[in-house]
Amino acid sequence: MNAYPTIEDTIGSTPLVRLQRLSPELTEQRGNVILAKLEGNNPAGSVKDRAASSMIRHAEERGLIKPGDTLIEATSGNTGIALAMIAAVRGYKMTLIMPDNLSVERRASMTAYGATLILTPASSGGMEYARDLALKMQADGEGIVLDQFANADNPQAHIQSTGPEIWTQTCGRVTHFISAMGTTGTIMGVGSYLRRQKPDVVIVGAQPAEGAQIPGIRKWPEAYQPAIYHPAEINQFEPITQLEAENAARDMAAKEGIFAGISSGGALVAALRVAATVENATIVFIVCDRGDRYLSTGVFN
Secondary structure (H helix, E strand, C coil), X not given: CCCCCCHHHHCCCCCEEECCCCCHHHHCCCCCEEEEEEHHXXXXXXXXXXXXXXXXXXHHHCCCCCCCCEEEEECCCHHHHHHHHHHHHHCCEEEEEEXXXXXXXXXXXXXXXXXXXXXXXXXXXXXXXXXXHHHHHHHCCCCEECCCCCCCHHHHHHHHHHHHHHHHHCCCCCCEEEEECCCCHHHHHHHHHHXXXXXXXXXXXXXXXXXXXXXXXXCCCHHHCCCCCCHHHCCEEEEECHHHHHHHHHHHHHHHCCCCCHHXXXXXXHHHHHHCCCCCCEEEEEECXXXXXXXXXXXXX
16 A cells, blocks of 8 residues: 555645746847746645645654644645645644635635634734734644744755755756745745755745735734744845736736736746846746635636
């Protein structure tokens, strides 16, 4: 039976595809290649599958958790869905805490995997409140918090998998790497790996512009800044407006056939900005999830 994989074994090895029809003046005329890393092809539908598997596996190996335990996590969606999937595979109970203004598709996906969902009022602190509640529940003995915001196994997943995949898929030609910034695990891990291979690779983070509410892209208050985040390791920050991210997500689907979420649209905006300033570059950006997770928001109407 060991010859057969579980669903967890299918995480990773996602495609890297070239954009063809968006902004040809930035590619054909300037000699640039813009490549999209399709993380929505992971089994639970996002880049967070990698971190979820890494955090649970390594916690098991250290004896911190065992099947049957209750795990607790604050999430804006994708990490929660990924953790719920891994918990189902490995035999854990999963309690997820999420602000109530996030899409119904995310909620339904979590509960489909058997997770218990606690919705918190977005008007009363949003994700910050959810993070505080998770830690309080752990202190009260209600479960164990993996804490994606401070857990080194989050970026480590991308040092071990996403980064090497991008390096191999581009044959070492990657010059710029771009990711939306949420927990920052993806950009920290991939950036760390790529810089070891090529010190002059440019790491670009997509952040929300003032007032933007983009699922999956955050600019945390100082008190809630993820412990895994080291801003000095990012070369360039691109502020993304909500309208820019939404328009880019629609364009990516309608012009490239890549149906992705709003934060992926934000990463695309940053990639196009970079492409407008360089020549003969190989630009890779993360398409972190699938667009069907956002249909109820009306963004694609």
